[in-house]
Amino acid sequence: MNNFQLKIVSPDGCLYEGEAQLITLMTTQGEVSILAHHTEYVASIGMGRATVVTEEGRRYGACIGGMLMVAENKVNIVATTFEWKEDIDVERAKAALAYTEAELAKDGLDETRRTLLEAKKHRAKVRLAVAEN
């Protein structure tokens, strides 16, 4: 299979830099897969599982927010948060999920807080889904 240059960064640093054969991730518009020599492409990243296929095998990660750019056989993923499956703190995600569910069940939440909590809950769910399969 043909390779392309993949670079994944988040504010925590560089998560991956090197060759890859395929990357699948969730954009705000749905799931996309990028293969080598993809056309020039820009998308904003949603919340979901990212799959990276390299010569060594498959790796999964939780990718949340940010942007994706493809140009000149290079793929840059500038994520808000990106964690490889093995780096996910399952206990923390579980705690976040429990907390948000408890908070969302309360009455009289204002709109902003509700949106924030919903987003937090979704993020926790994504992390757990990635970590547990």
Added chain:
Amino acid sequence: MAGVSTKAIKSRMKSMESTRQITKAMELVAASKLRGAQERALNNRTYFNTLFETMDMISKGGSEFPSPFMKSPEGGKPLFIVIAGDRGMAGGYNNNVFKYTVSMLPENAVIFPLGKRAGEYFKRSRWECISEAVPVADMTVGSCYTVSRMLADQYREGRFSSISIVYTELVSLLTQTPRSKELLPVRFNDDRTVRKASFIYEGGDQAVFDSIVPEYMAGVLYCALKEGFASEQAARRTAMDAASKNADEMISKLTLHYNMARQAAITQEITEIVAGSEQ
């Protein structure tokens, strides 16, 4: 007389010692915070550079769509996000940022202060602050996003003509330089001959571009905060190291004075005794 002076010197020595203890402790705290902060700032630079490279490539692709983030609204005021520390005792860290900012501020600029010190300083200045200062210690990735989205929205409404950020770059552990960067409007590379790539934007070019811009701003803001925090710790460590050294010097001088005074007192006493016994 001799007795009083040794007592006065002794009490000064005591107060000096406790000052030295404080400065030494602050130095150690700053040094340990610096280690982590420096590493985070370095990690951030990778992110920042990639972010910038990505934006640059997108901008080289040019655009045929009118994004509100590319033009500067008329009648708006230039906004400056100024990042300083929450606390003093960091040498020239806060002051350097203020001096640098003031030297480049236009008359009609508005300020968004980050860090308690920045808030205090600009409240007293003739420039208008758009909000109370947010302590930098409270700024997380999440709050960076909230802030940038809010500012981007206000920019779109035409409240600001440009948005710039002023922060301190950690050049080395001994040198920190204030810098500024223009965030909005996004300047497109006019040199269209470089490369004319037409990007496919998933879900409508303008919509994607407009959602990417706040992300970009948040990224830059977060990096600038981390860089500033590392600079603050480095500045504090240097300043406190110098303060501890000065205190040491002062203590050794005072010890010398104290011993001289004590010696003088003893000599006088002996002289008095000897003079008494001779009579």
